[in-house]
Amino acid sequence: MSLEILQLQDVLKVGRSEGEVRQLLLSFCSRPCKDPEVVHDVQDFLHNKSINFEQMDIARTYLVFSTYKSVPVLVGYYSLSNKPLVISKKNFSKFSQSLKRKLMGIGHKTESDNYEIKGYLLGQLGKNYSEEALATKALCGADLLKMSTDSMTVAYKATGGRIFYLECEDEPKLKKFYQEHGFREIEEYKSENDLCIFIRRID
Template identity: 25%
Template sequence: MEMQVTSLDSLIESAKGREDVLKEYLLSFRCEVNKDVESFLHNKAIDNEKRSITRTSLVVDDENNSEIIGFFTLMVKPFHFTNVSGTTRQKLTGNKKATIFNTILIAQFGRADFYKGKVAGSLILDIALEHCKLINKLVAIRIVSVEYEENEQLSSFYENNGFKVIQKNENGLAMSYIRV
């Protein structure tokens, strides 16, 4: 399967005056297992992109009419440490008394239902991490994090892909990290 990564920003730029066509394209993405991810792409991604809050990249199927296989959304975000050991703080920031650290947050991440069993989620994650490595080279942020509702499937997915749990955030979401 031939895949390509396309920035939402470039699609917005090329759709000037035809944003309804772009919205229709994004509405083709379906993710029944995580309606929040689907809703983000349908309802918030374009606005967040235009306002420079996040950057979304689409992984598309070159062989199937540029159908959306999956997507990921990145942003830089500071996080406050909560109940984290000095050793972990030292490892992440170089300062065992640090109260905050900057991270590249994979804010949204999803794969279309049609591609389940055809394209591994880890492949899309690898593409996202390659983007994070480029960000690291440009601005020296080396920690990538994800926040997610704790369940066995998500915890295993991120753990199997090298992420380590750091803390539970005040919103009840687990937070894991990886170095790039």
């Protein structure tokens, strides 16, 4: 079954009203959180932030479609930003000497002594768990991650950079998934949102 990737900015330009596009995005349902009162960030972003981020050029969102009973269905999405990974001077100073040496091989100190690596942030990666999307049996997490890294590779070839990186929750299954696909955790560091940071060097 074929898949089609459309950028959200293009969907917004093809004659649909913004309200119609918002209804399309609302067809996306993430896997439920452990707390039923909490909405997963991957769903909240697509429903409530993605259009604004697109219009403000903060991030690009890519919608992945398949078909079910000859009707197009949103089966997943990902969002990317051209954004360097920045680690504060205070946090960088806490790293082991061996980790500092590894990181300095791909990044540099700024004038304010923060540490920075030029790269691309995989801000969101989400499979649609709605009944219609699951019925297509068209997409798995590995497929979606490959699509996102392919898009980042296109951006890298156009503008340069050193890494692809992402933030994820400290869950063994999720961390193992990214490790199996070439990402490595900065083990001594958590983001401001208390999330794990995984990086993949661009060779």
